[in-house]
Amino acid sequence: MAYGYVDAHRLIRYRGGQARDITAFAGDLQAVDELGTLSVELSFGVIVAPWDQYVEKDIVQPGDKLRVVNHDLTVFSGQVESVTLDGGVTAYDRGWYLNKSQIILQVTGMPGDEAIRQACAKAGVGVASICSLPTKITQVWLGDTPADILGEILETVAAETGKQYQYFVRDDGLVVQELPTAALTAYHKPADNLPAFNITWALGQVSGEDSIAELRNAVVIAAEGGGKAYIGAQAKNAASVEQYGFLQYIQTVTSNPGTAQLKQMVQNLLSQLDRVGRTRTISEIWGCDEVRSGVVLNFNSPAFGVTGKHRVTRVTHHYGGAGHTMELEIEALEEPRAAGTTDTVSVYGLPAGIGTGGSSGGVTTGGTSGGAAAFVSTAMSQVGYREGAGNNNKYGAWFGMNNVAWCVIFVCWCAAQSGAPIPTKYSYVGDMSSYFQSRGLYRTVASGYIPKAGDLMIQGDRHIGIVRSATRAAVYTVEGNYSDSVATVTRYYSEISGFCTPWG
Structure with missing residues (x-):
């Protein structure tokens, strides 16, 4: 552990089975590790001067294997993905695959x-x-x-x-x-003649926010079966609704977990989501290799608004220069409920056949046609369809406007087949989003809205897709005219402008 030694990070390149230390050629070496992201990203720069015979060429190439080692500890192992013309290098660990x-x-x-x-x-x-x-x-x-x-x-x-x-x-x-809940004591040893110290004693600039953007004070567990939508359980905190307004989250399940589990699920979700988010960013703090996303650190800096256990959600390690330093994004581990607990829970159960094609019983919220489940199911049945030459496709032929960009036309076709409450006369993304905006059925990404199955994902005036499901990290869609086909896609909120919400 870093308690016993001074950091000495080295960058090793592997090519053709040969290892080479290229630390001297790399500048601005850093590694970014974010909770919920499978890959750690390593980046650095190398000198590129093709006209200078004294500057070595091809220090790093795409496909090269890399390691960052500190004494006998490997802190990164991965492969180079890209090298820019000006020498910028990006590599990822094996989670990239x-x-x-x-x-x-x-x-x-x-x-x-x-x-x-x-x-x-x-x-x-x-x-x-x-x-x-x-x-x-x-x-x-x-x-x-x-x-x-x-x-x-x-x-x-x-x-x-x-x-x-x-x-x-x-x-x-x-x-x-x-995820661990016990706090890690992280040490940094600045020099051989100095003792190691707990890095939480010395913080750089601290910024952050308290936000209700992701707060949800009502939760529904729902499922689809036989073309119908069913509510299995729901919970709500009336005090939180009174204080912050009604903010609902819907969790879909693909099989029937049983009445007891439905109750536990809806209670767990409400407890997790009905909280004010308190995040802090520490722009500079001494480095420790044991600090990775997910670990818990215990702070005692009330002057900075950082006290108690905090989970690291993102860490950027900087190697070299002034030594090993980090930037941290952290969130409080033990936040109280947003407005106390006045939870009410109702459990209805789900049909026994959910997940196996059955459709009896339950509390229905939609019919066999016209519902969000039928709309998404129709779209999913088209996955794998590819257009012919020159944008020729069956959806354009149905619409009467073939050989054009057809992402909106695909949405119209799915709506017509399933009976969804979506207009079927538009071919332009802007017209479709304007239709829902004029009716108050449009939510921007900035609002913090988490879309539901059947919502329409909007990317400016350029592209549209149908939401299959979503988390707070990503949106899972099915899209027409994606790489000339119908395909399932993962979209991140940074790519999206907003969502049309046909279901209210």
Whole structure:
């Protein structure tokens, strides 16, 4: 551990089976590790001067393997993805592969940990360790990445167990574990003749915010079966609704977990989401290799508004220059509920056949047509369809305007087939979004809205897609005219302008 030695980070390149220390050629070496992101990103710069015979060429090439080592400890191991003309290098660890390969996976009543193992096997990435994830998963993924599947499974498991999980990839494979709650004591030793000290004693500039952007004070557990939507359970905190307004989150399940689990899930979700988010950014703090995303640090700096246990959600390690330093984004680990607890919980149960094609019983919220589930199901049935030459496609032929960009036309076709309350006369993204804006059925990304299945994802006036599901980190869509086909896509909120909300 860093308690016993002064940092001495070295950058090692591997090419053709040969290792070479290229530390002297690399500047601005840094590694970014963010909670909820499978890959650690390493970046640095090398001198590029093709006209200068004394400057070595091709120090780093795409595909080269890299390691960052500190004494006998490997702190990064990965592969170069890109090298710019001016010498900027970007590399990722092996989690990169789980974000790239698209797979097909179908599971029925399978424990979450086994479903994740199967997803990794299809992507050719090994598994180092996965904690027990007993929640049964029933779902079909067509063209999703293992990273997307992993995120969806862990969200479902977390809702049932009330626990939080993290995942990352080491040299020996994927690791999935419960997020730690015990605080780590992180040390930095500045020089051989100086003792190591706890890095939380010395903070750089601190900034941050308290926000209700992700607060949700009402939760619904829902499922689809036989073309109908069912509510299995719902919970609400009346005091929080009174103080902050009605903010609802809907969690969908693909199988029936049972009445007891439905109650536990809805209570867990409400407890997790009904909180004011308090985040802080520490712009500079001494470095410690043991500090990675997910760890907990204990601070005692009331003057900076940072006291008690905080989880690291993002860490940027800077190597070299003034020594090993870090930038941290942290969030309070033990925040009280937003407005006390006046929770009311109602459990209705789900049909026994959910996840196996049955459709009896339950509390229905939609019919066999015209509902969000039918709309999304119609779109998903088209995944894999490809256009012909010159934008020729069946949706344009149906619309009477073939051989043009057809992302909006695809939405209109799905609406017409399913009976969804979406206009079917538009071919331009701006017209579709204006229709819903004029009716108060449009939410910007800046509002913090988490879209529901059946909402329309809008990217300015350029592109549109149909939301399958969403988390606070990403939106999962099915889109027409995506790489000339109908495909499932993962979108991040930074790519999106807003959402049309046909279902209110």
